[in-house]
Amino acid sequence: MLRLLIDTSVWLDLARRRDGQQTIVAIRTLEHQNELELLVPSLILDEFERNRPRAENAATQSVRERFRLIKQDVQEYGDEETRRWIAEMAHQIPYVAEGSLQNFSEIFELIKNGRRLEPGPAENEAVVRRGLEKKAPLHLNKNSVADAMLVELYKSTIEASDEVGDIFCFATSNYEDFSFPKGDHRKPHPDLADIFDQIRSRYVYGVDGLNSMMLSHFGDDFTELVEEVELVRTEPRPLAEILKAENEYFEKIWYVRKLILQEKVEDGRRAELNPGLEGQMNAAMRDIEERYGKDNVGxxxxxxxxxxxxxxxxxxxxxxxxxxxLDT
Known part of the structure; x- marks a missing residue:
């Protein structure tokens, strides 16, 4: 089984990505199939909850700001066709922003239901020792105790596992604390190298690194899950298409209501219509029959x-x- 400890930094990066659903759905499905387990220290859950409101707002504002700048440029330099496209895109912006919020919600459910890791005396002592020796991630002049605890929880979980075939993975985007200093971010800091033999225990950098590792581990199964997400993903319908459909059903309902009116006139339940008004109504009804087909209008x-x-x-x-x- 693949056992993943994903740092808060990666979860937040994943939540902001428009293609984040590919990774989120794959993790959820593989977890359900007992092919993957999420290792979730309580501090990651707490940190994600604490950062979530600010990150959600930033993601939404980023989408709106990018659109605002594009709209401004188009109004100054674009032609009429491009302006119509921008007006259409304005309808899509709320849906794009909502997609990001969906990522945050689904990630929270994943980590909330993962295997909780709690520190004990051994992990606390190891963090203190790491700090005294100024070893990564406590090698910089900042408070990285929480990061050090992640490392020790991950390390102790590996040591406690006697399952043959288990693969462990530590994924982070925090290169300052965990990665090789002033070098390849995909490599762990030398102080952490003994934890990652890259066979049973792997160090992964960023969302792209996480996806690459899962592709390497699961092969076609992971590829198929990603492709399925693309197949079932639906883009919001353009505003013009929605308006066209609204007008179609408006006209069809109007048409049938006029048939009902004609029946009422014929059987005496309604007074005769003004000849001019009746002529206009009949002409409009014939036009609707021609455009939609008489069999399709009731x-x-x-x-x-x-x-x-x-x-x-x-x-x-x-x-x-x-x-x-429902007025017509």
Whole structure:
């Protein structure tokens, strides 16, 4: 089994990525299949919760700011077609921002349900000793006690495992504390080299390094999971397409309501219509029949009539109206 300890820095980087779902879904699926286990020190859960609001807000603001700058440039230098594209993109921005928030939520569930690691006397003593000897990650003039605790929890978990075939992995984006100083960030600091033999215990840098390691370990299984995420991912529909559909069901419902009106006039439940108004109504109904096909504009049975109203209600709700706004 692959046992992963993923530092908060990597979780936060993963949450901000638009393609983050590929890694998140793969981890969740492999964990469910008992092929992977997340090792989660309590301090990582606490740190993620503490940083989550600020990181979520930053991710959302980043999307909006990038769009604002593009829009500003287009308004100054773009042609009419490009301006229409920008107006369409304005509709997409909330969905893009929401995708990032979904990553944060799903990551929190992953780490909340992972295997909790709690420090004991041995880990506390090891952290103190590491500090006294000024060994990484306590080699710099800053408070890195939490990082040192991660290392000792990871190390003691490896030492306590007697499962043949277990592979352990420590993933981080914090190169200052954990990586080779002023060198290749993918390599651990020399003070930590004895923990990572790169066979049973592996040091991984960043989200890309994590994905590469999982691809190397799981092969085609990981590739298929990533591809499945791409297959099922749906992009928000363009505003123009939503408006077109809303208008279609508006017209179809209007058409059937006018058929009902004609029936009421014919059987005397409604007074005769003004000839001019009736002529305009009949012309509009013929136009709808020609555009959608007479077989596609009703009337329907009670279920179909309700279904068409439901479609119009949903489309208008997406556009900001109340659920029950069905005026035609």
């Amino acid at each position: 009337p329907w049975d009670d279920w179909g009539w309700g279904f068409v109203h439901g479609k119009l209600s949903a489309l208008r709700w997406v556009l900001g109206e109340d659920w029950d706004f």
